[in-house]
Amino acid sequence: MIELVKQYRHGAPMLKLGKQYGLHRNTVEAHLRRAGVVKRPMVKMTPQLVERATKLYVEELWTTAQIGKKLSVDASTVAKALKRRGVRMRPAVAKRGDAT
Known part of the structure; x- marks a missing residue:
């Protein structure tokens, strides 16, 4: 361990x-x-972070993974926050090619 x-x-x-x-x-x-490791504090998606994530996702076309990396949160956390805000989500990159 x-x-x-x-x-x-x-x-x-x-x-x-x-x-x-x-x-x-x-x-x-x-x-x-x-092992005596102090757990890192969780970053919460504050209204300001959700606003920033929304702009990056909608206006700059960043992926949730890119936004998560930028904001130090998991991509799924970003996606959940955007969905709660009513943002229409794009298909996952892996699924975009399947729509031919």
Whole structure:
């Protein structure tokens, strides 16, 4: 679990680590806690961040992954915030080619 701790300290999200090691997110969190790792604070999608994400998505045509990286949140967090705001979502890049 030393590598898991190292990766978390270098910014890897708990969900990604869980998938990589075949563990539930709560198990990853327990391993980190036992190793004395302080959990990173969660970034919340404030109204200002949702506004910024909306402009990037709608006007600049950024992907949710690009926005998430810029705002330090997961792409799914961005997508959920945009959907709650009523933004019409574009098809995923992988699915755009299927519509021929």
